Amino acid sequence: MTDEPTIAIRDLHKSYGATPVLRGCSLSVKRGEVVVVCGPSGSGKSTLIKCINGLEGYQSGSIRVEGIEVGAKGTNLPKLRARVGMVFQHFELYPHMSVVDNIALAQVHVLKRGRTAARERARELLTRVGLQDKADAMPADLSGGQQQRVAIARALALDPQAILFDEPTSALDPEMIHEVLQVMTELAASGMTMVVVTHEMGFARRVADRIVFMDAGEIVEDASSDAFFTTPRTQRAAEFLSKILAH
Amino acid sequence: MPDVILKNLPFLLNGLWLTIDLSMWSIVLGTLLGLVAGTVRFVRVPVLDTVALVYIEFIRGTPLLVVLFITYFAFPALFGYHTTAYRAAISGFVLFIGAYLAEDFRSGLRAVRPGLIQAGLATGLTRWQVLRHIILPQAVRRVLPSLFNQYVRLIKFTSVASVIGVTELTGAGLLVNARDFHPVTILATIAIVYLVLCIALSMAGRALYAHFAVRT
Numbered sequence: 001m002t003d004e005p006t007i008a009i010r011d012l013h014k015s016y017g018a019t020p021v022l023r024g025c026s027l028s029v030k031r032g033e034v035v036v037v038c039g040p041s042g043s044g045k046s047t048l049i050k051c052i053n054g055l056e057g058y059q060s061g062s063i064r065v066e067g068i069e070v071g072a073k074g075t076n077l078p079k080l081r082a083r084v085g086m087v088f089q090h091f092e093l094y095p096h097m098s099v100v101d102n103i104a105l106a107q108v109h110v111l112k113r114g115r116t117a118a119r120e121r122a123r124e125l126l127t128r129v130g131l132q133d134k135a136d137a138m139p140a141d142l143s144g145g146q147q148q149r150v151a152i153a154r155a156l157a158l159d160p161q162a163i164l165f166d167e168p169t170s171a172l173d174p175e176m177i178h179e180v181l182q183v184m185t186e187l188a189a190s191g192m193t194m195v196v197v198t199h200e201m202g203f204a205r206r207v208a209d210r211i212v213f214m215d216a217g218e219i220v221e222d223a224s225s226d227a228f229f230t231t232p233r234t235q236r237a238a239e240f241l242s243k244i245l246a247h
Numbered sequence: 248m249p250d251v252i253l254k255n256l257p258f259l260l261n262g263l264w265l266t267i268d269l270s271m272w273s274i275v276l277g278t279l280l281g282l283v284a285g286t287v288r289f290v291r292v293p294v295l296d297t298v299a300l301v302y303i304e305f306i307r308g309t310p311l312l313v314v315l316f317i318t319y320f321a322f323p324a325l326f327g328y329h330t331t332a333y334r335a336a337i338s339g340f341v342l343f344i345g346a347y348l349a350e351d352f353r354s355g356l357r358a359v360r361p362g363l364i365q366a367g368l369a370t371g372l373t374r375w376q377v378l379r380h381i382i383l384p385q386a387v388r389r390v391l392p393s394l395f396n397q398y399v400r401l402i403k404f405t406s407v408a409s410v411i412g413v414t415e416l417t418g419a420g421l422l423v424n425a426r427d428f429h430p431v432t433i434l435a436t437i438a439i440v441y442l443v444l445c446i447a448l449s450m451a452g453r454a455l456y457a458h459f460a461v462r463t
Contacts, residue, residue, distance in 0.1 A: 055365050055369060078368075078371045078372065078373050079371065081369055081371040082370065082371025083371075085369070085370075088362060088365070090362055092363050092365070092366035093366075094381055095462065096388060096461050105380060106367075109372055109376050109380065110371040110376075151366075154370065155369075158371060
């Protein structure tokens with residue numbers, strides 16, 4: 001293994017037409033690190049992490065995932081995406097498939113695992129997220145928290161090097177947020193490299209190695225979790241923290 | 248059963264069979280055509296997209312009878328091949344229903360949430376795999392009611408084939424009437440048979456889409 005970071009973003013610029021969304025973001029995530037990205041809505045957090053697995057393009061700068069340039073012409077994006085899992089705000093489980101098939105689909109078609117092996121692996125992962133008895137349920141029969149845990153299992157099924165979380169608890173009722181954060185905390189403890197966009201500051205404080213604070217398309221602060229919460233360096237981060245921790 | 252029907256029963260049953268035969272072939276092939284044309288429009292395949300658009304708009308702006316005349320008279324003259332009334336009728340129905348089904352399929356494809364497409368791509372599936380395993384299965388389930396609506400319309404459309412000399416149910420009935428002249432009895436019988444066919448197909452459709460409904 002080299003010392004190359006799992007994810008290395010350098011001077012990333014992106015705009016929709018004339019509207020800039022990312023204005024020179026740089027960020028590096030080492031193997032096993034948990035980085036929380038926070039900031040006011042519209043600050044470009046989700047766009048930034050969707051650039052990492054190529055769901056969003058960018059105009060200039062560079063993103064390297066395990067040394068491979070995401071935006072390069074010859075990059076095999078499907079192959080790269082299989083190594084970087086993603087969990088979405090609205091779960092996005094395939095509604096026409098059972099839970100176990102949701103988790104097996106990409107294993108079969110991307111990793112070329114046999115159907116039986118893929119289902120077996122799906123059941124193992126369901127046990128890990130505490131849903132072993134829901135394997136044959138349809139997504140519509142699950143609560144939001146359960147759906148999100150299935151979505152995490154679906155991402156894990158590809159044995160990714162890192163997982164990106166795009167506001168994984170924002171669409172959940174308060175009583176379900178805990179069960180999802182619990183699974184994410186265990187995941188972090190197991191050494192998974194994670195980039196998490198979230199407003200859950202308690203989770204950030206307990207689990208994150210680093211906090212990245214974004215505002216208006218820029219990374220304003222990139223600090224250790226302790227430093228960020230106790231002594232934010234910028235006025236904007238201090239204001240954001242006082243607002244979000246006040247309620 | 249009225250005498251005129253009993254006396255001509257084998258002939259009328261033959262017509263009924265032909266109606267079912269025409270409908271089945273047109274439904275199967277028309278659905279395939281509609282699926283392909285609708286998907287080409289949805290994916291915006293270069294060139295083919297325009298071909299599909301022109302085809303759909305042309306058919307939707309042309310009466311069914313004219314489409315049948317085209318497949319029976321115009322195409323064979325234009326491209327120099329021989330056809331039969333039966334084959335021309337099926338070709339016409341396939342072209343006709345395919346255009347409407349293409350639009351149904353396209354609207355079903357467009358109704359699939361973009362987030363699900365992103366989720367599929369994020370797991371490393373290719374665009375084609377996402378289309379095949381995530382978008383199409385949901386779209387097809389969602390458009391089943393519209394498909395069966397078109398199928399039921401098609402059963403009645405097949406009566407137009409009598410104009411180019413296919414003795415399906417309506418054609419057979421008209422011939423019997425021309426000889427024995429019992430218009431009320433004959434036409435009422437035919438109407439009831441179409442009704443039964445359509446109700447049966449509707450019920451089959453309902454059972455199918457209740458079974459395959461996508462709950463979100």
